Amino acid sequence: MTTQVEYWRWTESRYTNPEVDWRKASTITAGIDVGSVSSKAAVMADNEILAYGLMRTGSNSPDSALNAINRAIEGTGLTMKDIKFIVGTGYGRINIPFAGKAITEIACHARGANYIWGPVVRTILDMGGQDCKAIHCDEKGKVTAFLMNDKCAAGTGRGMEVFADLLQVPITQVGEMSLQVDKEPPPVSSTCVVFAKSEGIGLLRQGWSKNMVLAAYCSAMAHRVVTLLERIGMEKEFVLTGGISKNIGVVSRLEKELGIQAVPLPKDQKFDPQLAGAIGGALFARDLLAKSRKAF
Amino acid sequence: MITAGIDVGSKTVKVVILQDGKILARSLVLTGFEQGKAAEEAFALALKQAGLSAKDIQKVVATGAGRTSVSFATESVSDVAADARGAVFINPNARTVIDVGAEEGRGISTDTRGKVIDFAVNERCAAGAGTFTEAMSRAIEVKLEDMGELSLKSTQEIPLNAQCAVFAESEVVSLVHAKTSKEDIARAIHDGISNRIAAMARRVGVQNDIVLIGGVARNKGFVASLKRQLEADIKIPDEPEYVGALGAAVIAAS
Amino acid sequence: MLSRLGRFFVLSTSYIANYGYADGSGEYYVSIDSEKCNACGECIPACPMHIFQVEEDDYGDMAAVVKESHRKSLKYVCAPCKPTSGVRNLPCQKACKPGAIVHSW
CATH class of the missing domain: 3.30.420.40 (ATPase, nucleotide binding domain)
Structure with missing residues (x-):
């Protein structure tokens, strides 16, 4: 054993959902969550998670966001042009130049948790590297207190x-x-x-x-x-x-x-719960895109 | 009448022996992990200095965070009561007493007799006490006693965004990496803590004379920052860390 | 406010936003109930420390919020208005007609 111990150790990762063909999807959106420690990007094809990337946050938010999204789309054949709307969230959300809108991590987290665990979720406790969030939400994943x-x-x-x-x-x-x-x-x-x-x-x-x-x-x-x-x-x-x-x-x-147990992850769940914010962002992006299309 | 005041702080124990309004002796020892032992040690040291034995002392009053651990004390009083009494004893014009110790900060408003009118305390959070500066000095690898002088040489004001001592530590380390001068960082550290101390003092209403006591009063950089924040003159006794113990000795005599 | 009228037509979320923190010395929160808040902005000039602003929230409604720059120092920023300082009717609460603002102290 070496004397230098790495106390905060986790691996950068990516994932592609083999069951989703983005070429058949009508809408592709993404959410990018730039946190103080890690940056996450989730790409969504219609209502399914297509891919995600999880990277260490670098010295600036725009590069960290770009790294995360590039890692997510790596090998999928997607290019940035195919992604119609991007929502930025997390600590570095206002510094993501290619995001169409910035939404707080509170709202994105609630929305993402609702997607990952299902509508049953009411309380989310997010204990991160540099902050702690407590969120209460309704069955649609909308925040009711935070x-x-x-x-x-x-x-x-x-x-x-x-x-x-x-x-x-x-x-x-x-x-x-x-x-x-x-x-x-x-x-x-x-x-x-x-x-x-x-x-x-x-x-x-x-x-x-x-x-x-x-x-x-x-x-x-x-x-x-x-x-x-x-x-x-x-x-x-x-x-x-x-x-x-x-x-x-x-x-x-x-x-x-x-005196109660946390709701376990659904059995078929393949995503790291750390992606909750990015997934929430991608869901918001989908709604915002639909709204803007309707406006035309 | 000969009395003694013992201030058992989180970092040091201070003892003052008083005879008819005159200080006979004072001592200071590190608190360490056994408060009771440190108090005995400091008391013995002060007695030796004064050339007295324990039975010559008519009354011993303890104060400070560890005041209950002084087994030989006749009684104990709160830090704020001792601080106000001690400050007014030294400077009869004192109306606002600011005490910044290792783990606590206090703002006290006092009357002409050294009786507490109102007070505000910052405790249980390192951001508003001397520990903050100590932790930051370690992070920028500067001796704690050099922090004051260093910050006075600062040429520009830079903000320190983090309030928490733990987060501020990472922030100052990244400032060092970004080649910010240690002088400017030291000033930012003092500005940060004095900002919080000033806000606490304002809560009790700041009135002249303002007397700053506690070990942190020896830090010139902190004092300069606090003067800027309060936009007022601040009086500092010669031995600011002994004021609490002195106050306890004065209370014992009355 | 138009965005408030919008509530009758679009099912909007209402939530209680707790701005501030708890540290070793206690809890320091200013809570704003978005359902009661009508985004009138009366709290902005009322607060002697200028901690409020009105902005669009994540769901597209206008609401009062505590400025980001003040959220980590409420203990100190709001200290002059603590009841122990003799202030009984907090200026922000007095200015808020719908009663949307609550303090943790």
């Missing part, structure tokens, strides 16, 4: 990275390790990541194992997002997206505290 916390690192992937770094544990193992404790410790009491880190150092000095400290932090994080969910009104049909949704230590404690 909050987005990007001011404070507590409750975000960044906070978890600080702890992974402190304990020299790869971020992907944090969840599993936090569950390997004999007794659930009380949660870390500081919300602020800076203070929580000092608290963690203190716990280690008291002789706590790494697993115990991780358990205490995962449970603090779970508790924190529960309070965010309470603000927007929680309904039991909830789903989790974003990087932290892959951390079983946080997810299982969250489910325990809420």
Whole structure:
């Protein structure tokens, strides 16, 4: 094992739906979600996902958006000209020159989650690298309440990275390790990541194992997002997206505290839930295109 | 009458021994992980300096975040009460007391006798306390004690968008990569924290004299930023970090 | 407002937008109910810190929002209007006739 551990590790990917022939489609649209960590593009042929690309966000939004869409259409035979309308979303949405409209990630996320999980979804909790979003939506995927916390690192992937770094544990193992404790410790009491880190150092000095400290932090994080969910009104049909949704230590404690389980991904679902925002964008693009055609 | 005030802060413990309005001795030790022990150590140090033993002290009043861990204290008072009393003891004209410590920031409005009229506290968030500057100084690889001087050499004002200390850390690192001068970054850091401290002070109403206390008052860069924000003169006692402990000793004597 | 009249003909979504954040020191949110908001813009001059603006939302309706630049510092920006500062009737709430604005403190 090397000493340099990559704490935030994920692979860039792409996907083409073999069951869709875009040449037969009447409308091709796309959604591009430029986030702070990753950029996603989803291409839609009529009502089906045709392809998607998932890339690391580079130093500027226009290039990141272009990289993502190019990666998505790679090998499909599609060119940018074939895509009739593009909606930009995410943190870098206003800097995508080839997008016809920018729509907030809140609205796109709700719409995309509705597509991925179906109309049953009411509450979406998106815990990303640098923000945390709680969204409440109706059966059509329209937002009925939201909050987005990007001011404070507590409750975000960044906070978890600080702890992974402190304990020299790869971020992907944090969840599993936090569950390997004999007794659930009380949660870390500081919300602020800076203070929580000092608290963690203190716990280690008291002789706590790494697993115990991780358990205490995962449970603090779970508790924190529960309070965010309470603000927007929680309904039991909830789903989790974003990087932290892959951390079983946080997810299982969250489910325990809420007393309900997250809605599982449908069996035939082939898409990474991280694509929710981009898919929502592509769906908005389709509606906007239909509206503009009607206007003529 | 001889009294002692002990201020158990998150980073350091301060002790002041007072005899009839005169400071006999003061001491400061790092808090570390055992507050009670650090308090005993600091007390012993101050006693030694004053050439006294514990039984010479008629009353010991503890204050600060860790005040309950001082087993030998006669009683304890809140930080704001101690701050206001100490500030007015040093400067009878003090009406607004701003205390910026390692983990907390406080804005206090006080009357002529050092009684608290109103106060606002920033706690449990590193963005509004000294820890913010400390974390940023690490990120730009500058010694904390050099941050003040460095920021005074800044030639231009640049914004620091992140409020959270964790996010601000990434932001200053990217500023360093973008070849922004460390002088300008240091100023932006001080502008960021002083902006939040000033907003908190305004909440209690800012009136002259404004007295700035707490360890962060020693940071000239922060003081310059805060003066710009408040558009007012700020008075800083010679030993700003001892004011809370002094206030506790004054309260013990009354 | 035309866009509001539009609600009678087009089924539009109404939502509660919580602008702000929660950090270690507490919750700092200004919530705007898009159903009650008539986009009159009275809140804009009423707020001493100029935190509001009226803009088109994602669903094509006009509504008041808290400016992006202020969303991460509401604790400090809104501090002068906190009840503890002696302000009882918040200027934004007083100016908002339909009662669409709610604060978390």
